[in-house]
Amino acid sequence: MFKRTLTNIGAGVALAAAVALGTGAAAYAHECFNPNRSDAGNAGASNSQAWFTVHVEELTAGLSEEDAACVLNAYAATGAPTSFTIHVKGANGQDGVVAGNNPHEDKAGDGQGIDEIFAAHGADIAGSFASCGVELPFPPA
Incomplete structure (x- = not known):
């Protein structure tokens, strides 16, 4: 029973993190990821308290099976x-965020170094929902 409770809590945290990714406040604070890290590297990072893996399918929670599949x-x-796999704890940037004062916005999604999910793949995410006529589960960033 304890394991099931932890699983439910983990699923709730994952969904909350996914939704938080779409908010303006989280756009700089908690959606930084390393686009060049291997799957094994992401798995290792996820075992720490500083990194958390968010799956795009979590954004479809609450949709019908048909809409989610689309x-x-x-x-x-x-x-x-x-x-x-996003950095969620101990950001080393100014005011506790990695990219809050980044003067090079064009580098926020260039596939090198640390990127921001919505700078790199926001159009892919929003476009997927739009192509299916489904509303985003968060306000557009």
Whole structure:
């Protein structure tokens, strides 16, 4: 029973993190990821308290099976990653955020160094929902 409770709590945290990714406040604070890290590297990072893996399919929670399948198929067609291991604790930037005062916004999604999910793949995510006629579960960033 304890394991099931932890699983439910983990699922709730994952969903909350996914929704938080879409808010303006989280756009700089908690959606930084390393686009060049391997799957094994992301798995290792997820074992720490500083990194958390968010799966794009979590954004379809609450949709009908048909709408969720449409969105996920449209997103898969973009070739964008299906999950992101994001930095959630101990950001080393100014005011506790990694990119809050980044003067080089054009580098926020260039696939090198640390990127921001919505700068790099926001159009893929929003476009997948739009192509299926489904409203985003968060306000556009």
